Amino acid sequence: MHQGTTIDWRASLDAAWTKRSSLWQNPQIDCFRVFHGYEEGSRGTVIEKFNDAAVIDYKTDIRDDLPHIKTVLLDLFPFKNIIAKGHQSLGLSLKERTHVLHGNDALATCHEHELKFSVKLDAPHNPGLYLDARDARQWIVNNSADRRILNLFAFTGSLGLSAAHGKATEVIHLDRSKELLPRIQENYRINGVQFEARNFLRGDIYKHLPRAIKAGKRFDGIILDPPPKVYQSPYAKHKPSGQDFSALIKYCAQLLNPGGWVLGMLHRFDFSWDDFEDQVTQASNGLLLPESRLTSGIDFPESLPDKKLRVSTFITP
Ligand SMILES: C[S@@+](CC[C@H](N)C(=O)[O-])C[C@H]1O[C@@H](n2cnc3c(N)ncnc32)[C@H](O)[C@@H]1O
Structure with a gap:
């Protein structure tokens, strides 16, 4: 049975969120990378925000941590949808590595300066906006x-x-x-x-x-x-x-x-x-x-x- 990791998600995500205040305070931008794990506390995990949706991508097995990550994310921002996707290199089936943690929308529309972009939250790779x-x-x-x-x-x-x-x-x-x-x-x-x-x-x-x-x-x-x-x-x-x-x-x-x-x-x-x-x-x-x-x-x-x-x-x- 997989055990949860020892990563302090609350400390890491709080620090990452604070660092990005110029982005979430910018009324023209509602999409950005919330957590860049390689440098911010969990190698292989990134979390991106597309308007009111969060997409967690993981390459190391953090499946047991996902409920806690969801709680921390909801304390940071009133996300309507949170989805997690594991990388194929984990050797899990697509079903085993895709988790809808919160909400059930498959699409979101996000904003960057004057443009809007439609993203597919459950797309196996990038949701549609780099x-x-x-x-x-x-x-x-x-x-x-x-x-x-x-x-x-x-x-x-x-x-x-x-x-x-x-x-x-x-x-x-x-x-x-x-x-x-x-x-x-x-x-x-x-x-x-x-x-x-x-x-x-x-x-x-x-x-x-x-x-x-x-x-x-x-x-x-x-x-x-x-x-x-x-x-x-x-x-x-x-x-x-x-x-x-x-x-x-x-x-x-x-x-x-x-x-x-x-x-x-x-x-x-x-x-x-x-x-x-x-x-x-x-x-x-x-x-x-x-x-x-x-x-x-x-x-x-x-x-x-x-x-x-x-x-x-x-x-x-
Ligand atoms: C990294 S993505 C490009 C991202 C895009 N420039 C953006 O910013 O949204 C690479 C794209 O190249 C396309 N592609 C890969 N090889 C190609 C080829 N030989 N001819 C045309 N398109 C190709 C893929 O289908 C994929 O959509």
């Missing part, structure tokens, strides 16, 4: 006016929607997963942002980008957020490795208008930030030069700066 990209979304809002934007690896479209909200003339989203297209549409719909369904493309990036280049498509901004390990693709002439920036940047360089920008997100720890930027400049034959750096907020405390999300923007001179 909270560490908050500042990247703001950068995109502020740098997309009158530009045609391409959002690659779109997921639920939060980055492209930020561009549309920032008055981009057009935003094209591309993701290979079919289930995501209705979720992108839903995010546009709840924000009252106009869209054309033909701008939400489903397909493999290694198929679509060469076609777009051939067809003479051009963009003034490209958002490039590949997963840490890009899947192998029958359309790639090479074997994609890691985030595959060198190959992807070669495509982007051919799709970019003069004066255009690329925003790239580094999710791997085997690269330094400088290495990443050099790699992009080299792959683009000197066309893309680093311009600014962005990272995750105070809700993702890391003592090692290279453990944080690293986002660079590049411009064509």
Whole structure:
């Protein structure tokens, strides 16, 4: 029988909540990471808030602690829904590792500055909004006016929607997963942002980008957020490795208008930030030069700066 851990959840969660007062006091933000266990008291556990829902993700077995964690969370904030999800590496079935601790809504709508996002609380992985990209979304809002934007690896479209909200003339989203297209549409719909369904493309990036280049498509901004390990693709002439920036940047360089920008997100720890930027400049034959750096907020405390999300923007001179 599994015994509860010795973690002092009340002390750890109280301290984490106090540290985030600038977030929960901000009337424009109701979604943030409440607890980043790696640095705050429980390796492998993170808790995120999406409006009045809390999602607990755990990679070490804290199942016996969950009722107590729920009590502590409800003392911090009047959550309507609390759900816990164990990582597949625990070797438990999906049913054994998903626990609805409080409430029974499967969806929530959260707010970040002027935008709303719909999230699926019981989704096996991310519920639909990467909270560490908050500042990247703001950068995109502020740098997309009158530009045609391409959002690659779109997921639920939060980055492209930020561009549309920032008055981009057009935003094209591309993701290979079919289930995501209705979720992108839903995010546009709840924000009252106009869209054309033909701008939400489903397909493999290694198929679509060469076609777009051939067809003479051009963009003034490209958002490039590949997963840490890009899947192998029958359309790639090479074997994609890691985030595959060198190959992807070669495509982007051919799709970019003069004066255009690329925003790239580094999710791997085997690269330094400088290495990443050099790699992009080299792959683009000197066309893309680093311009600014962005990272995750105070809700993702890391003592090692290279453990944080690293986002660079590049411009064509
Ligand atoms: C890390 S998520 C991107 C998160 C997104 N940029 C955001 O901020 O919400 C990675 C996404 O890439 C998509 N993807 C992975 N490999 C792909 C490929 N070869 N072509 C197109 N999309 C791909 C996945 O379906 C997934 O939605």
